[in-house]
Amino acid sequence: MSNTNTSEQVEFLSAQDLIKENFPDIIDTSKYSSGTGLHRINFKGKLEYWEGFQRDVRKVFREIPWEKHGEALTVRLKTREDLQWTEHFLCGAEISTKRLAYPKKKPDGKNESDEKHSIPDYALICRIPRETRALGEAKHPWGTHPDVDVQDARRGIQLHENRLRRLLGQISRDMWAAKLKFAFMTNYRWTVFLRREMVNGKWTLYYSDAIPHDAVSDLDGKTRGCVSVRECMLYLVHTVSGAQHIWSSKNQPHEPLPEWAEGIPKSKPKSGSTAQLPARSRPLSPTDLLT
Secondary structure, three states: OOOOOHHHHEEEEEHHHHHHOOOOOOOOOOOOOOOOOOOOEEEOOEEEEOOOHHHHHHHHHHHOOHHHHOOEEEEEEOOOOOHHHHOOOOOOOOOHHHHOOOOOEOOOOOEOOOOOOEOOOEEEEEOOOOEEEEEEEEOOOOOOOHHHHHHHHHOOOHHHHHHHHHHOHHHHHHHHHHOEOEEEEEOOOEEEEEEEEEEOOEEEEEEOOOEEOOOOOOOOOOOOOOOOHHHHHHHHHHHOOOOHHHHEOOOOOOOOHHHHEEEOOOOOOOOOOOOOOOHHHOEOOHHHHOO
């Protein structure tokens, strides 16, 4: 056993340290999906850039009394060569679980085959009272480029706004169905945070900058990418912990779903017809998200 002092080999991380940290890189090999993983759904509503998102995130961070939470929560090797810490995984498509006959049931007890729905990858659920507060959707890192689409959509380039609308189609539809105002969309390398608000009588979807997975919180604010994904998640949790009207649209009127999100037909529809969401892409109700 080495006599080297343990403190020289490892570093202890407090809650604040963890929040400021970046996400680890992922293994990139030639064996990955050639598609985007996106459902055939387009966001159809009003789309606006979320001005001041990073400023809002940092405000929440600075208001937390970190001196009261200084104890170490975890430890890691200083060399960052511990595979258990960096958590590298090779993941297959969700369809692979069917071959293994894993049972899938919704809270009402029905089997997945009885009635197919699209289920969000993430749901932020309050324990008491038991209710969903925010949603998240994840795709693999290949085939989508949220950073480019966000930047060029802001510049008014229609091609990239169209791609951004496709990227946000599924999660925007799930927000509508669950009557929730906050969500995020990620391909791991880039994460976009979303807010749905009624503005001048019209529902609007606000999208944030695409936050890179390797961003580290810059407390001096000298760089544009000054917030980490973890810091943004802290902001999300903090925000949806407030009063119901902040995170829920249950008591507000809603537009018809086709005006907010609409399925993309595989073939050109007949004149006068509209695209219907495929069965596997129909949203769950808010209570269906609870387990």
